[in-house]
Amino acid sequence: xxxxxxxxxxxxxxxxxxxxxxxxxxxxxxxxxxxxxxxxxxxxxxxxxxxxxxxxxxxxxxxxxx
Amino acid sequence: xxxxxxxxxxxxxxxxxxxxxxxxxxxxxxxxxxxxxxxxxxxxxxxxxxxxxxxxxxxxxxxxxxxxxxxxxxxxxxxxxxxxxxxxxxxxxxxxxxxxxxxxxxxxxxxxxxxxxxxxxxxxxxxxxxxxxxxxxxxxxxxxxxxxxxxxxxxxxxxxxxxxxxxxxxxxxxxxxxxxxxxxxxxxxxxxxxxxxxxxxxxxxxxxxxxxxx
Numbered sequence: 447x448x449x450x451x452x453x454x455x456x457x458x459x460x461x462x463x464x465x466x467x468x469x470x471x472x473x474x475x476x477x478x479x480x481x482x483x484x485x486x487x488x489x490x491x492x493x494x495x496x497x498x499x500x501x502x503x504x505x506x507x508x509x510x511x512x
Numbered sequence: 513x514x515x516x517x518x519x520x521x522x523x524x525x526x527x528x529x530x531x532x533x534x535x536x537x538x539x540x541x542x543x544x545x546x547x548x549x550x551x552x553x554x555x556x557x558x559x560x561x562x563x564x565x566x567x568x569x570x571x572x573x574x575x576x577x578x579x580x581x582x583x584x585x586x587x588x589x590x591x592x593x594x595x596x597x598x599x600x601x602x603x604x605x606x607x608x609x610x611x612x613x614x615x616x617x618x619x620x621x622x623x624x625x626x627x628x629x630x631x632x633x634x635x636x637x638x639x640x641x642x643x644x645x646x647x648x649x650x651x652x653x654x655x656x657x658x659x660x661x662x663x664x665x666x667x668x669x670x671x672x673x674x675x676x677x678x679x680x681x682x683x684x685x686x687x688x689x690x691x692x693x694x695x696x697x698x699x700x701x702x703x704x705x706x707x708x709x710x711x712x713x714x715x716x717x718x719x720x721x722x723x724x725x726x
Binding site for chain 1: 653657
């Protein structure tokens with residue numbers, strides 16, 4: 447799995463969403479969001495786009511690959 | 513199946529079992545063990561004393577068939593209730609079926625006494641211990657991470673299973689139990705049954721591990 451930095455937690459907090467609320471918005475489990483924020487899970491393109499729309503931030507800002 | 517219905521089925525099963533046991537006892541003590549001990553059916557002639565056994569055996573068969581039909585209907589009904597996108601609902605107690613795997617050891621007795629190796633196949637049931645882990649993940653939203661873990665777990669389980677089967681076949685191919693075909697048959701039945709059980713179990717166990725690792 448490629449290593450990356452995930453900034454989702456910061457932008458989610460700015461948007462005032464809990465992990466569960468974001469999970470419900472993008473139709474995944476809270477555990478998936480939790481692992482995403484710890485950069486332990488590499489999301490699909492569809493999920494990355496759904497999340498970027500939910501928090502209204504571009505994907506490049508949410509997931510930073512070296 | 514609700515509790516009332518289950519109680520009825522259990523009661524009916526208990527009554528039928530009692531009837532069969534009483535019929536067997538009657539046959540053994542009053543009817544020369546006819547229809548209990550092995551007999552030559554080509555020369556069979558009806559006797560009135562055979563009636564208890566002739567009634568109780570079909571009754572038991574009908575009960576077992578009805579139970580199987582009821583189980584299939586219950587499973588179908590449960591599948592209809594399952595929400596799409598969620599894992600199926602399984603009671604973790606189904607994992608107890610894994611203990612049927614120990615019936616495989618009966619094969620050593622049946623081979624020694626009758627040269628029958630079929631019971632070794634029961635080792636497959638050890639794989640049913642995996643139902644315990646599947647039950648613990650019942651009704652989970654199967655999102656993309658879950659699906660990824662499922663595929664990863666299955667792939668690893670199949671790899672382990674295939675490696676075991678390869679090792680088993682390799683040993684046979686290189687002459688383990690050479691010229692003793694009975695032992696080869698027993699070895700293959702046990703080996704492949706256990707490899708299958710390991711694959712079944714691991715696919716659920718590893719999925720559970722992947723899902724619950726921090």
